[in-house]
Amino acid sequence: MKYLRLISSNLKRKKLRTALTALSILVAFVLFGFLAAVRVAFSQGVAVAGVDRLVVRHKVSIIQFLPASYGDRMHRLEGVDLAVHATWFGGIYQKPSNFFAQMPVEPEPFLDMFPEYILDPEEKAAWLATRTGAIVGRVTAERFGWKIGDRIPIQATIWNKKDGTRAWEFDLVGIYDGAEKGTDLSGFFFRQDYFEEARAWGEGNVGWYYVRVKDPDQAAQVAQAIDAEFANSPAETKSEPEGAFVQGFANQVGNIARILTAILAAVFFTILLIAGNTMAQTVRERISELAVLKAVGFTDRAVLGLVLGESCLLTGIGGLLGLALAWVLITVKGDPTGGAFPVFYFPIPDLVIGIFLVVVLGVVAGILPSVQAQRLQIADALRR
Amino acid sequence: MRSDGLLVDVKGVDKVFKRGAERIRVLRGLDVEIPEGEFLALMGPSGSGKSTLLNLIGGLDRPSAGQVHVAGLRIDNLSNRKLASWRARHVGLVFQFYNLLPVLNAARNVELPLLLTGLKSKDRKRRVETALSLVGLSHRLKHYPRQLSGGEQQRVGIARAIVTDPTLLLCDEPTGDLDRKSGDEVLELLQTLNTEQGKTIVIVTHDPHAAARASRTLYLDQGRLNEEPVE
Numbered sequence: 359m360k361y362l363r364l365i366s367s368n369l370k371r372k373k374l375r376t377a378l379t380a381l382s383i384l385v386a387f388v389l390f391g392f393l394a395a396v397r398v399a400f401s402q403g404v405a406v407a408g409v410d411r412l413v414v415r416h417k418v419s420i421i422q423f424l425p426a427s428y429g430d431r432m433h434r435l436e437g438v439d440l441a442v443h444a445t446w447f448g449g450i451y452q453k454p455s456n457f458f459a460q461m462p463v464e465p466e467p468f469l470d471m472f473p474e475y476i477l478d479p480e481e482k483a484a485w486l487a488t489r490t491g492a493i494v495g496r497v498t499a500e501r502f503g504w505k506i507g508d509r510i511p512i513q514a515t516i517w518n519k520k521d522g523t524r525a526w527e528f529d530l531v532g533i534y535d536g537a538e539k540g541t542d543l544s545g546f547f548f549r550q551d552y553f554e555e556a557r558a559w560g561e562g563n564v565g566w567y568y569v570r571v572k573d574p575d576q577a578a579q580v581a582q583a584i585d586a587e588f589a590n591s592p593a594e595t596k597s598e599p600e601g602a603f604v605q606g607f608a609n610q611v612g613n614i615a616r617i618l619t620a621i622l623a624a625v626f627f628t629i630l631l632i633a634g635n636t637m638a639q640t641v642r643e644r645i646s647e648l649a650v651l652k653a654v655g656f657t658d659r660a661v662l663g664l665v666l667g668e669s670c671l672l673t674g675i676g677g678l679l680g681l682a683l684a685w686v687l688i689t690v691k692g693d694p695t696g697g698a699f700p701v702f703y704f705p706i707p708d709l710v711i712g713i714f715l716v717v718v719l720g721v722v723a724g725i726l727p728s729v730q731a732q733r734l735q736i737a738d739a740l741r742r
Numbered sequence: 743m744r745s746d747g748l749l750v751d752v753k754g755v756d757k758v759f760k761r762g763a764e765r766i767r768v769l770r771g772l773d774v775e776i777p778e779g780e781f782l783a784l785m786g787p788s789g790s791g792k793s794t795l796l797n798l799i800g801g802l803d804r805p806s807a808g809q810v811h812v813a814g815l816r817i818d819n820l821s822n823r824k825l826a827s828w829r830a831r832h833v834g835l836v837f838q839f840y841n842l843l844p845v846l847n848a849a850r851n852v853e854l855p856l857l858l859t860g861l862k863s864k865d866r867k868r869r870v871e872t873a874l875s876l877v878g879l880s881h882r883l884k885h886y887p888r889q890l891s892g893g894e895q896q897r898v899g900i901a902r903a904i905v906t907d908p909t910l911l912l913c914d915e916p917t918g919d920l921d922r923k924s925g926d927e928v929l930e931l932l933q934t935l936n937t938e939q940g941k942t943i944v945i946v947t948h949d950p951h952a953a954a955r956a957s958r959t960l961y962l963d964q965g966r967l968n969e970e971p972v973e
Contacts, residue, residue, distance in 0.1 A: 360857050367845040650841045653802055654855040654902070655830020657823050737794075737803040740837070 365667045368640065369675075376672065379636045383676025383719070384683065386629045387712060391684020392694075393618045394708035398540070399699035400614040401605075410574040411471070412581050413603035414441075414567040417594040421446075423563035424593050431587060432569055437580040439572045442467040445553070445565035449512035449526060451502065458498045460512060460546040461565075462553035471568050474537040481506065481532030489552045493532035495543030497693075497701075504530055510546075518558040526556070540701050568600070626719065633723035637669045641727040648731050649739030662732035669724025670717065677716030681709060749910065749942050750776035750799055755808030757794050757965075768794050770965035771808070781936040781943045783956035785971070790962040792946040793914050799944060800833045800912045801825045813909055830858045834903030834941075838915035840895040842887040842902075848874065849883040852901045859906070873901040877931055893924025900931060904941070911935065913945040917952050929955045 369376045414432070416422030424443075432441040447460040465485050469477060477485075477493060485491045494504060504510065507530065514524040528548050536543050554561060571580045581597035588595045598606075641648070648661055656664075685704050693702035757769040768791040776782055776799075784792045797803040798810050801817045810818045817828060842851045849870050856866040874880050877897040887895050896916060903911055913932065917925030933955050935941045945956060953959045961968045 360863070363850065364846070364854075364857070367843075367850075371845050646841060647843055650837070650843070651854070652826065653800075653829065653835050655826050655858045657826040659823070660826075660858075735803075737797045740802070740841075 361664060361667065365664060365671055368644070368668050369672060371640070371643075375636060375639075379632055379672060380676035380679075382632050383629055383673055384680035386625050387677045387680025387716070388684045388687070389625055390622060390712055390715070391681060391688060391704050391708075393622060394712075395688050395702050395704050396699070397615055397618050398705055398708075399693075399702050409599075409601075410439075410571050410577065411600040412569040412571065412577060412584070412597050413600050414569055414581075414584055414595050414597045415603070416566075417585075417596045420566065422593070423560060423565065424567065424595065426562050426564050428588065428593075428595070429564075429567065432567065432584060435580070435583050435587060437571050437573065437576050437583065438569055440467060440471055440570040441567050442471045443550075443564035443567050444468070445550075445563075446516070447512075447514070447548075447553075448516045449514050451510070451512050456502070458501075458544050458546055460548070462550045463547050464550045465547075468547065471570055474541045475534045476537055477532050477534045481534075484531040485549070488529055488531050489549060490527065490529050491531040492528035492546060492548035493534055494530060494546045496533055496535050497543040498546060499530075499533045504533075506530055506533065517553075517560070519556050520558050522558070539703065542701065544699070569597070626715070630719060630723055633669065633673055633719060634726065636672065637665070637724050637727040638730075640668070641665060641731050645734065645739050645742050648734055649736045652734065652736045653740070658732045661734070662728045665728040665731045666721065666724045669728070670720030673716055673720035673723060677719065678713070681712045681716070685709065747777050747779075748775055749778040749780075749813055750774070750944075751809075751811040752795070752799065753809045753811070755795075755798060755805040755810065757791065757798065757803075758806040768965055769798075769805070772965065772967055774960065774967055776942065776944065778942050779936070779940050781933065781955070781957045782945070783953035783959040784944065784946045784962060785948065785950070785953050785959055786962035788948075791965055792962050795962065796912050796914055796944060796946050799910070800835060801829050802835075827858075830855060830906065832909040834906065834908040834911045836896070836899050836903050836911065836913040836916045838918040840887070840892075840899045840919070842895055842898055844887050847884050847886050848879060848890065848898045848901075851887070851898055852905050854902060855906045869905055870901075873905040874898070876904065876935075877901045891924065892920050893927055896920060896924070896928050897931065900928070900935075904935065904939075909942065911941050911943045913943065915946055915948070917947065917949060925949075925952065 414424070414428075416424055426443065429441045429443055432438050442464060444461045444463050447462060449460050450456065451458070465482070469475060469482065481493065485493055492510065499505070510528045510530055512526045512528065514526055517526075518524055519526065534543070569580070569584065571577045577599060584597045585595050651661055651664070652658070688702065688704045693699050752772060752774045755769055755772045756767065759766045759768060772795065774795070784795060786792050794803065798805050798818070799812065801812075801820070804818050808818075809816055813832065815828070817825060820828060843854070846854075852870045852873050853866055856869060861869070871880060871883070874883060877900050879894060879897055879901065882890060882894060882898075887898070890898065911932070916932070917928055920928060929952055932943055932945065936943050945952065947953055961971045
C-alpha cells in the first residue's frame with residue numbers, strides 16, 4: 359500500500375498520454391460489456407429453454423407446416439405430457455424495422471407449457487374471453503408504448519385474410535412478465551381460433567409443436583418415438599430439445615459467439631499494443647529514475663513490481679471504469695435497438711470475466727517493460 | 743566495523759568495460775583504505791575511473807577482479823537482492839544532477855529509502871522532517887523538484903541520502919551542477935555531516951575548491967590511485 363502513491367504519481371507524469379490510454383481501454387471495455395449483452399440476447403433462448411421441452415417441426419424445414427391433428431397423436435404417445443402448437447405469423451407493425459415475433463397459439467395449453475410467462479389471472483381470463491385478444495411481453499409493450507385495451511393493427515406478410523386484406527387487428531388484453539431474468543419478453547401471442555377462422559389458406563396446419571415430456575431423462579426416447587410415429591407420412595417430423603432448436607434458429611444469423619469473440623479479440627489486441635506501448639515509453643523515459651530507485655535499495659523484483667503495478671493501475675482505471683459505464687448504460691438505457699432484442703443485460707459472469715481481463719491486460723501490457731526495468735544495471739543506467 | 747577502524751577496504755580491484763570488441767580497463771589493481779569518519783575526495787581527469795570506483799564502493803557495480811569490503815563485509819560477491827538490501831541500510835548516495843523523482847515532492851523523495859524499511863508512516867514522516875530540517879529545508883517539504891533551486895534540490899538529495907542514517911555517504915560530483923554559492927552551501931553541509939554526525943564521506947569532484955573541504959584527497963589517473971596529482 360505504501361508504494362501506491364509512488365505508482366500512481368508516475369501515471370500523473372504525462373497526464374494526456376495516461377488519459378488517452380485509459381480512455382481507449384475504457385472504450386474497449388464498454389464495447390466488451392455491450393457485446394456480452396448482445397451475445398446473451400442471441401443465446402438467452404438456449405439458456406432458458408426448458409429441459410423438459412421438445413420442439414417438433416417438419417423434417418424438411420421449419421417453414422413446412424405440420425397437420426394440426428398431430429397434437430392428439432402426440433398426446434397418445436408414452437412419455438408425452440403436453441403438446442401445443444404455434445405458427446409463425448411474420449407481420450409488420452407500422453414499419454418492417456419494428457420486428458417482433460407474433461404467433462397464434464391456444465391460450466390455456468400454451469400458458470401451461472410456458473410457466474415462465476407470468477400473466478395476471480384477470481388478463482388470462484380476458485384472453486380466454488376475447489377471440490381477437492392478444493398478449494404481449496413487457497419489453498415489446500414498453501417499446502411501442504402499448505397498454506391493455508389498445509387495438510394493435512398488424513400487416514400480414516404471409517397470411518392473407520379470407521376477405522382478401524392483409525390487415526389484422528388484435529385487442530391487447532394482457533402484458534406478461536418473466537419468471538426469470540432471461541425470459542424472452544418480446545413475443546406477441548394471439549388466439550389460434552381467430553387465426554384459423556380468418557386466414558385465407560393453410561387451414562388445419564400449424565408451424566411446429568412444443569412437447570413437454572413427463573421425464574426429462576427420457577426426452578431423447580420420446581423424440582425418437584414422435585419421429586417414428588410420423589415416419590413415412592407426407593409430413594415427417596424432426597424432434598429436438600428446445601435448446602437445440604433455439605440455437606439452430608440463432609445460428610441462421612451466424613455463429614454469434616464466434617463473431618463477437620473475433621471482434622473482441624481484435625479490439626483487445628489493439629488495446630494491448632496501445633497499453634504496452636505506453637508502458638514501454640514510460641519506462642524508456644525513466645531509466646535513470648528507476649536506476650536511482652535501485653541505487654537507494656529497491657531490489658530488481660521490487661522495481662519489476664512497481665512497473666507492473668503501474669501497468670495494472672492504468673488498465674484498472676480504464677477497464678473498471680469501462681465495465682462500470684457499460685453496466686450503467688446497459689442497465690439504465692437498456693437495449694440500444696429499442697427492443698429488437700428479447701433480453702438485454704450485462705451478465706454477472708461476463709462482468710467477472712471482464713475484471714479478470716483487466717488484470718490480464720495490465721500484466722501482459724506491463725510484462726516486457728517491467729522485465730526491462732528489472733534488468734537495468736544501475737551504473738549503466740545512471741550514465742545515460 | 744573492523745577493530746582497526748577501517749570502514750572501506752578495496753583490494754586489487756580491476757574494472758574492465760567492454761565497448762563492442764574493445765575492452766577498456768578503467769581500474770588497474772587498485773587498493774584503497776578509508777577509515778571510518780574520513781572525508782575523502784577523489785579527483786582526476788574525466789574518464790579516470792573516479793565514478794567507477796565510487797560505484798564499486800557503493801555496491802552499484804561489481805569489479806572485474808579484486809575485492810571490496812565495507813564495514814567488514816565483502817560486498818562484491820553478494821547476490822543482487824542482498825546487495826540492494828545492503829545498500830538500503832548502509833549507503834547514502836548523492837548525485838551530480840540530484841536525480842530526484844519529479845513526480846514526488848521533497849518529502850516524498852526523501853521518504854523513498856524509508857519505504858524499504860518496516861517503519862510506520864508516522865515514523866517515516868518524522869524521520870523525513872528531521873532529515874529535511876538538517877539540510878535546512880523544513881519549509882520546503884511539499885515543494886516539487888521543479889519548484890526548487892539547484893542548490894535546494896541537491897540538499898533534498900542529501901536529505902534522501904542521510905534519512906536512513908547510512909554508514910557511508912557517497913557523493914558523485916555533488917557541486918558539479920551548482921553555482922559557487924550553492925556549491926559552497928552543499929559542501930558546508932557535507933562537512934557538517936562529517937564533523938558533527940561522524941559520517942564517512944567519499945566525494946568525487948573535479949573542483950579543487952570542493953576537494954579542499956575533504957580531510958584527504960586521492961588522485962586517480964590511468965586507473966591507479968596516487969597521493970599527489972600526476973603532472
